[in-house]
Amino acid sequence: MNAAMDEISLIQQAQRHHLVREIVEDEIDLEIGTGDDDDASFGNSSIMIVQEPAILSNEEQESGDLQLKKRKKKVVKRWRNEWADTYKWAYVDIKEGTSRIFCCICRQYGRKHRRNPYGNEGSRNMQMSALEEHNNSLLHKEALRLQMASDEKIVTVIDKSIHVKALSSRTSISIIEAVLRRDPHEAEFIQSVQESIHSLERVISKNSHYVRILERLLEPERTIVFRVPWIDDKGETHVNRGFRVQFSQALGPCRGALRYHPSMNLSIAKFLGFEQTLKNALSPFKLGGAGGGSDFDPKGKSESEIMRFCQSFMNELYRYLGPDQDLPAEDMGVGPREMGYLFGQYRRLAGHFQGSFTGPRIFWSGSSLRTEATGYGLVFFAQLILAEMNKELKGLRCVISGSGKIAMHVLEKLLAFGALPITISDSGGYLVDEEGFDFMKVPLLREIKAQQRNLREYCKTYNRAKYYEDAKPWSESCDLAFPCAAQYEIEQSDAINLVSSGCHILIEGSNMPCTPQAVDVLRKANVLIAPSKAAGVGGVAAGELELNRECNLMHWSPEDLETKLQDAMKQTYQKAMKAATDFGYAKESPDALAHGAAISAFLTLAQAMNDQGCV
Structure with a gap:
């Protein structure tokens, strides 16, 4: 039994x-x-x-x-x-x-x-x-590094396809061909150059002297690539690569962003530097342009690891920085914390307290508007465009991508003007609230991002909101779009969705957010594109005000600085539209603003380069 x-x-x-x-x-x-x-x-x-x-x-x-x-x-x-x-x-x-x-x-x-x-x-x-x-x-960990190296090689082969635009001028084609021969694998930089040359075709055809100046401008004055060794909390050694491209100092000392992201490479550093050169030339403040960063990923790193990396990064770069030479600013992966570490090591190595890096809102910084300036400037620029159409932002549906500093400040300022922002996004997908975000909901969004949680958490408090995984917000019905995440975030299919959703104006918050194919779709659909070189001038303006001794002594209020920021955006808009009309573009044309911004910036640079001779 x-x-x-x-x-x-x-x-x-x-x-x-x-x-x-x-x-x-x-x-x-x-x-x-x-x-x-x-x-x-x-x-x-x-x-x-x-x-x-x-x-x-x-x-x-x-x-x-x-x-x-x-x-x-x-x-x-x-x-x-x-x-x-x-x-x-x-x-x-x-x-x-x-x-x-x-x-x-x-x-x-x-x-x-x-x-x-x-x-x-x-x-x-x-x-x-x-x-x-x-x-x-x-x-x-050794196997992981080998896997990452293998994945990077695969990405290089797959993602670096270059879309060559059709240009009408043989001279323009010859300039692009020269860039392709010299830098055949730098897709981001080549697209940026193509967009600019496309806008400058009428300028080049009127004066052949500008061809030689443009050829000089397309080659950076100085390119710095260096090793960045650092030690993690477990005592293991890591090595990343650092970049700084000082593109042009024809108008003054360089100002430009630093970006910490795994995708960072020389092509992106050159593209950032070139775009910043045009942006600074278009702004009311005459400055040179630079760009750079590292393939270091700050996500998942401790405070001490980030500090050690920033200090190692500055150990090499400090030789090329200074208030009269080059001062870096924030970008993706580089915020007030990183800028503070960088400046502290720079001050220690340089042995003096000259200037300050634009970005940190801490005691040694100047104005308190720096982090908000770019996002607020985008909204001010949209307001100027709508004013020309006898419209206003109030009641308009706006889609925003990203949920970082720029995106959140765009959202805040849109609410201040009575607009209806309905989306933000993160790396996992996008959040849509059909009722629109408001000032009561913004603190929750900031808390979620500060704790590095997924935006899906928002839906637990507001049940009517929806979070879509592995998707982009460009299919949502809207009047205006504010891409504020990263370059190439709007592909051809996304552009088609934007057109179908009723979008009429696209304000570029990030540098080069549209692929060439997406730009073609938007232009054919008469969607007005406000280029980042014009719409993003707010960050340049606030950064220069930060470094202005008079501003530091007076300690202007945020209201005074907002007034100055609005003035800077208005001057930039007027310069771009004037340059467009001078070269035969109608004000009503959706291309006028993009072409006018490139023309105005280039003519300013060309005049300075011509006066200074072949240097």
């Missing part, structure tokens, strides 16, 4: 731990069926595969198969769910009849692959401990 009971108990235990093997490409995933397994029982119990007795009748077998299918649908990944989200590299396979956990990264990229680093012995806590130990091992 006892033997029979033991056999029944053994069969029930096997059924509770019935294993289903599911082959997905190269990985074998073990899923545990529903049962009463606890932390210890799974680790200490043996794995048994129980076959159905052969003496069952056909009806019983069919009934058993049906029950097995139903059971398979209800399978719960109790074991794997505990580590699958955290350790995405781990997978389960059978070796010598025993289930083992393996690392797919070490298996493919590791020089030494530990065959069975851990298996199914011990409790789940022991398994989690073993997984954490492998995740922090030097062998695993």
Whole structure:
């Protein structure tokens, strides 16, 4: 009797731990069926595969198969769910009849692959401990670096396709061909050059002397590429690459952003420097242009790691900086914290307190409007455009991409003007609130971003809002669009969605947010594009006011600075429209603003370069 009971108990235990093997490409995933397994029982119990007795009748077998299918649908990944989200590299396979956990990264990229680093012995806590130990091992991190290097090579091959625009002038075509021969793989820089030359065709055709000046302008005055070694909190050494491209100092000392992002490369540094050169030339303040940064990713790094990286970055770059030479500003991945660390190391190395880097809102900074200036300036610029059409922002639906400094300040200022901003986005998707954001909802959005949570959290408080994963906001019905995330965020399909959604005006908050194909779609649909070189002048204006001694002594109020910011945006808009009409573009043309901004900036630079000779 006892033997029979033991056999029944053994069969029930096997059924509770019935294993289903599911082959997905190269990985074998073990899923545990529903049962009463606890932390210890799974680790200490043996794995048994129980076959159905052969003496069952056909009806019983069919009934058993049906029950097995139903059971398979209800399978719960109790074991794997505990580590699958955290350790995405781990997978389960059978070796010598025993289930083992393996690392797919070490298996493919590791020089030494530990065959069975851990298996199914011990409790789940022991398994989690073993997984954490492998995740922090030097062998695993070496394999991760090899994987990242391999992925970067793949991206370089796939993503660096260059769209060559059709130009009407043979001279313009020859300039583009020269850039393509010299820098064939710098897609971002080449697109920026193409857009500018397309706007300058009428200028070049009227005066051939400008061709030689343009050829000189397209080659940076100084390109600095350097190594940035730093040590993390665990004592391990890392190496990143730093860039600074001082494009032109014809109008004055360079001002330009620093960007910390894994995608950063020389092409992006040159594109940022070139765009900043035109932007500064168009602004009321005559400044040179520069751009740079590093492929360092500040996300997931501790305060001390970021500080050590910034200090190492400045150890090389400080030689080329100074109030009369070049001062950096904020961009993606570089905020007040990073600028503070950079300036502190610069002051230490330079041995004096000359100037300040534009950006930080801390005690050694000048004005308090710097971080808001770019976002506010975009809204002021949109207001100027609408005023020419006898319209106003009040009541207009606006879609915004991004949720960083610029995007949030655009949202705030749109609310101040009575507009209806309905979207913001992050790396995972976008959030839409059809009722529109308001001043009561903005603090919640800021809290979510400050805690680095997903924007989906907003929907828990406001149930009518929706969060769409892996999507962009350009299909939402709108009157104005403010792309404030990154370059190339609007592709051809996104441009088609924007046109279909009723968008009439696009204000570029980020540098070059549209691909060439997207620009073609928008222009054919008569969507007015306000280029970032004109609409983004607000950051330049506030940065220069920050460095102005009179401003620092007077400590102007935010209201006074907003007035000066509005004046700067108005001057920029008027300069761009005047240049467009002088070269035959009608004010009503959607291309007038983009062409006029490039023409005005280039003519200012060309005059200075011509006066200074061939240098």
